[in-house]
Amino acid sequence: MFATVIDRRYRREMIIRARAVVTMDGPPIENGAVVVEGSRIVDVGNFNEVRAHNSGEVFDLGEQALLPGLINAHCHLDYTCLRGKIPPPKSFADWIRAINAEKAKLSAQDYRASITEGFSEAKRLGTTTIANLTAFPELVSQISSPIRTSWFAELIDVRDPNRASELVDLATGALKRARNSGGGIGLAPHALFTASRDLYRSCEGIAQRERILLTTHLAESREEMAMFRDGSGPLYDFIENIGRPMSDCGDQTPLGHFLKTVRDSSTAFRSARNDKNAIQNDPEWIVAHLNELAKSDFELLETSKRKFHVVHSPRSHRYFAHSRFPFENLRALGFNICLGTDSLASNQSLSLFAEMHAFQRSEPGLSPDKILEMVTVNAARALHQENALGRIRPAFQADLITVPRSSLANLLEEIVAFDGPVGWMMVDGKI
Numbered sequence: 001m002f003a004t005v006i007d008r009r010y011r012r013e014m015i016i017r018a019r020a021v022v023t024m025d026g027p028p029i030e031n032g033a034v035v036v037e038g039s040r041i042v043d044v045g046n047f048n049e050v051r052a053h054n055s056g057e058v059f060d061l062g063e064q065a066l067l068p069g070l071i072n073a074h075c076h077l078d079y080t081c082l083r084g085k086i087p088p089p090k091s092f093a094d095w096i097r098a099i100n101a102e103k104a105k106l107s108a109q110d111y112r113a114s115i116t117e118g119f120s121e122a123k124r125l126g127t128t129t130i131a132n133l134t135a136f137p138e139l140v141s142q143i144s145s146p147i148r149t150s151w152f153a154e155l156i157d158v159r160d161p162n163r164a165s166e167l168v169d170l171a172t173g174a175l176k177r178a179r180n181s182g183g184g185i186g187l188a189p190h191a192l193f194t195a196s197r198d199l200y201r202s203c204e205g206i207a208q209r210e211r212i213l214l215t216t217h218l219a220e221s222r223e224e225m226a227m228f229r230d231g232s233g234p235l236y237d238f239i240e241n242i243g244r245p246m247s248d249c250g251d252q253t254p255l256g257h258f259l260k261t262v263r264d265s266s267t268a269f270r271s272a273r274n275d276k277n278a279i280q281n282d283p284e285w286i287v288a289h290l291n292e293l294a295k296s297d298f299e300l301l302e303t304s305k306r307k308f309h310v311v312h313s314p315r316s317h318r319y320f321a322h323s324r325f326p327f328e329n330l331r332a333l334g335f336n337i338c339l340g341t342d343s344l345a346s347n348q349s350l351s352l353f354a355e356m357h358a359f360q361r362s363e364p365g366l367s368p369d370k371i372l373e374m375v376t377v378n379a380a381r382a383l384h385q386e387n388a389l390g391r392i393r394p395a396f397q398a399d400l401i402t403v404p405r406s407s408l409a410n411l412l413e414e415i416v417a418f419d420g421p422v423g424w425m426m427v428d429g430k431i
């Protein structure tokens with residue numbers, strides 16, 4: 001036993017064999033193998049060929065399919081503890097009231113436990129990388145993540161817009177001090193109705209200078225559209241009652257407001273581009289939802305120089321009964337579309353397999369390989385990890401999972417339809 005432990009500890013390479021290897025670079029490899037050294041993949045191919053020119057211990061996974069670990073591009077683990085506590089609401093404003101009431105009952109300890117529970121569930125269900133939005137960036141240093149995590153500080157200044165710059169600085173500092181999760185860090189002004197333009201601009205300013213990710217919720221509900229375009233509706237009334245200035249409502253769609261805000265931010269930054277730390281490209285936003293778009297919005301998207309990543313959460317979308325997600329329109333315009341679970345305040349589980357299956361039901365004409373890309377390749381690109389995650393390829397991170405395989409011919413269909421915990425996982429080269 002002791003000799004085995006020593007061998008495992010000091011080995012240079014591990015050859016992982018599986019009945020099929022799904023690389024995301026082509027058809028599945030039958031009787032495939034992946035060679036891992038440290039935290040990286042160093043070779044992939046047919047087992048016999050790989051074994052002939054690589055040394056190392058063989059780890060045989062049997063009749064399993066090996067694929068890249070899944071990437072959740074939008075999640076709120078703060079609210080794992082709220083699973084099943086909020087029935088589908090009559091209005092989006094009612095849901096905000098309900099979640100605020102539940103959040104008022106929670107302590108810092110509750111949030112830490114909720115995030116830890118969420119990590120455990122996500123990992124069990126095949127997620128090896130997660131983009132997690134937290135309202136408490138100061139807690140990140142107190143939490144150990146078992147999977148690769150990009151932490152986003154979710155920021156709201158609706159009650160005190162004069163603190164926008166201060167909030168951004170505090171959140172950025174807290175995330176930098178806790179930067180030990182194997183992923184990136186980011187800023188997340190919550191939404192146009194809860195975050196001021198100054199807050200968005202402050203976030204963009206930091207992202208212009210540093211490798212910091214940006215995400216926001218945008219055009220999520222019919223009520224958000226009514227608030228900004230029409231100056232009316234339940235969300236308008238709710239937000240007005242808590243004291244938000246409403247002078248920006250009644251003229252443009254949410255998307256129109258967002259594009260103007262980031263355009264103004266870029267213009268202001270370019271005027272001061274003698275800053276030697278400035279980067280040359282506008283930061284790319286990860287936009288969650290984008291459900292409610294008018295005809296004029298598609299015209300804006302077609303002509304806008306700003307492209308961004310879009311995250312769709314099919315089961316949360318169904319919970320709220322939002323308008324149909326405009327997938328084909330967005331894809332035709334060249335947007336990178338990913339899947340995420342959102343929070344368990346509007347979902348049943350943190351399973352990306354369930355999200356893929358739900359998305360397939362709404363888009364039955366889309367091939368399973370394209371759906372799988374939305375939780376691997378596309379999500380890696382959104383997190384600026386397209387050269388490290390989302391594929392099984394030499395030099396990529398060794399983040400791998402297995403699912404049962406019954407038919408190589410229908411393997412991708414079986415993966416998208418898979419329901420249950422994964423049988424085996426490797427994160428950062430560690431089983």
